[in-house]
Amino acid sequence: MRRRPPHFAILLCCGLLTVLRASVADERTGESTPATDDSVQAVAQLVDGILQQSWQAEIVTPAAPATDEEFIRRLYLDLAGRIPAVSEAREFLADKSPNKRLAVVEQLLSSPGFVRHFTTVLRNALIPQATSQPQFRSLIPGFDAWLWEHIAKGSSYDTIVRSIIASELNLNNGPALASTTSPDAFFAVRELKPENLAAGTARAFLGVRLDCAQCHDHPFDMWTQQQFWNMAAFYSGFSRPEDEDEANPAMMNITEQTASRSIKMAGADAMIPAVFLTGTQPEWEQQGDRSPRQILADWIVDENNPWFAKMAVNRVWAQFFGRGIVDPVDDFSDNNPPSHPEVLQLLADDFVAHDYDLKRLVRVIAATQAYQLSGRQTHESQTEPAHFARAVLRGLTPEQFFDSLAEAVGFYQPFRSDNPFVVDTNSPRARFVDLFRGSAESPLERETTILQALAMMNGEFIDNATSLEDSRTLKAVVDFPAMTREEKLNTLFLAALSRSPTAAEQQRFGDYLKSGGVENDERAAMADVFWVLLNSSEFLLNH
């Protein structure tokens, strides 16, 4: 187990001291300068207005507003991909400025955590095969590095998507495809097959599930087999040698004829031309020598595309609420209508009007009262997640989970910004991410498996993290002479749950500590309490 550098304990304790002295904390308020963009607030209010109307119509009583403690944990998880450090939580909770929630949103939007977290989320959405199928794992670093650059420099969403679809693939690169900073993994996980690329493009960027129309007219939807192959024709330039071994598709043997505009449908003789899903034909003559993929990219990111912007805002919305306005997020169809079409339209229009700016979209969503509701249910009508009337329990991504665990226990994670291609598959992070990768389709259905429970209860990592000899956080707290028992307990709660214990918990856990626990040793009892906090659903879930 790697450790944080020794000065961490000191830093942590200094942070504690700072906040323990109320006067110091007061001086700190007002330091931050929130960027209060009135138009962000205006759109957020419109969203809330629509939701409130729907609550009235459906006789829903929304939950109370989230407390600062609830808000700060949720926001860090959603924006930075981890829970706040003790010092970060304390600083926010002590801040008295009325704009502090907006300010911390801004602060996190410009943090490396935001870039890292959004890279992971977007990668999982665009190349899900890279995590589900071991043979594609090696494609992750190159794709991540490419996405990372774009998100870090604030590229607009349409720029990112256009760059993927129209990417100039380095087909001759062969095995090196995996280790270039490029979006090529989008093509590689689909084995450069026009059918897979058509289905993947429609699903990832438009939320349209064409997949089944490959073999037959879609049984429950409007899509025909013809339309599927019309879409595939945009990718028809890829061809592979006839005698290729299907089990080992060799990417370097594939060539691309960028002039190809039609494709032979499996099991039929006719050539099917490239036609957009809306039924319009590309105007090839006016496009000069632009390739079908470039033309497809233009059509997809066009502001008049009926799905593109809605799909994007729906995905980001789902990231913040655990559920899309259309849910599953990538299933836009007549049979799966949005819960709040006006919200979807409003956010999509705003997204387009602001040049597909992802950060603005995040600002708007985070500014809504809906996002800032409590997770505590006060009325039965809050049970239905589609009402967005309460912050429901939802699973973390495995990356969010491990990064939060590392934050809580003071585990130092080296990040190789100099070379993101170095991937240690045996690192604790890699092993936890593997173990905690869920099979549920929605974060609202996240399941803790027995194997996960056993790892958290008995595994080496948690054992070290709750050991008086090995745990950074625990050691810093236990051995800090200036803290009272109550303050120590409070710090452990802040480290794991980003909140102070309730009065009842203060009593219950305080008594346990005071008695020295079952081992008659207050320090060991402290380890017990920390173990309990780390094993709780409150720690494991977002809420």
Added chain:
Amino acid sequence: MNTHSTRRQFAKFSGLSLLGAAASGWLPSMAARAAQASKPTSRKCILLWMSGGPSQMETFDPKPDHENGGPTKAIDTSVPGIRISENLPQVAKVMQHLAPIRSMSTKEGDHTRATNFMHTGYLPQGPIRYPTLGSFLSKELIDRSCDLPSFVSVNPFRAFSPAAYGPGFLGPSWSPLVVNSSMTGDEDNRDVSFEVSNLKPPRNVTSAQADARMQMLASLEHDFLKDRPGAPGRSHVESYQQAVRMMNSAAVGAFNLDSEDDTLRDAYGRNPFGQGCLLARRLIENGVSFVEVNLSGADGAGGGAGWDTHQDNFDAVKNLCGVLDPAYATLMNDLSQRGLLEDTLVIWMGEFGRTPAINENTGRDHWPKSWSTVLGGAGVKTGQAYGATSVDGTEVSENPVIVQTLMATICNALEIDHETTNLSNVGRPIPLADHGSSSIEGLL
């Protein structure tokens, strides 16, 4: 002070905390579950899943007299009149325990949808999340005295369709315990083991300490979850309870195959599927209700979906059968010799069959129209082949069987009423097998 807890000492902790948990009512759903009257049946089920869609012609429905049959020869079996592919010589000798169904007809030729269909009995549609076979059957079959999870899945290949392997609307308490094999030894002396990691508490944690921790955790969970309903919280608490129960049970010894006779282990085949079948028998013996064992690869037959033989079908299927044949035959013999077969239904199937016509890559493509599955054990009238296909294999010529019928048959063989319903996530009661289906009369 006791610093090293032993298993025996630790056993105290689970009982106590479980009681404490139940008494404090922190888990109303578990309590409700325990209160449900379970069916008075001792039936169990093993599903041998052939990921990718196995070729019927090279397994249970050979056509040596037609060009569609390719080079595959047919051999006699222990049941006069039933002939199967030469790829399965050992299975041929246990045909008296098996009933091939040669007339499956399912209309779904896409891996994802077909995997869903064959695993749940329903086509994926709309918002309803149908539970997988292991979930809805183990819910009916569960033996509450068993300390192991009622549904164990060995080496699943879930990439085609994660949803086809989950409990769907039944919720997390009916999820499988997933165990993956690990390979040990060198190439000449390979062995396979199954280990459930982290079953023992850390060395320096005493049993009293572990007990205190669980008690405190229970109260923390109670306070947090009482006004935060939802599947993720429920699942978390339930999995901890199941984990604790397993930690303290001697039944986990079932995962350790070392105590088995070497000859028997060799007979099953020293590969993940062969040893997985042996594990399945041991788990059934220990009270587990449903075990799924996946076969999706063999040396010389691809990775995740080895049965998906679009190319080089004949060699690939031969290699896969080299793994399947000894494992399947030994499992049937082993179950029979131990008196377990009467109560254990063994299902052999994949998501669809393969095209009778051989394609230009010496392969066979997806074919749901006329293909084979096999049932055995649990009172199934074995020693007969049910249904038939036409001479060229392209049509069902006798007794077509649809998925819903197969599902009803499986339920009834397990002494479960297939019209039993569960409340779905959309508030609609869903029967185990789709409305209007009935089981295959000639087989039960």
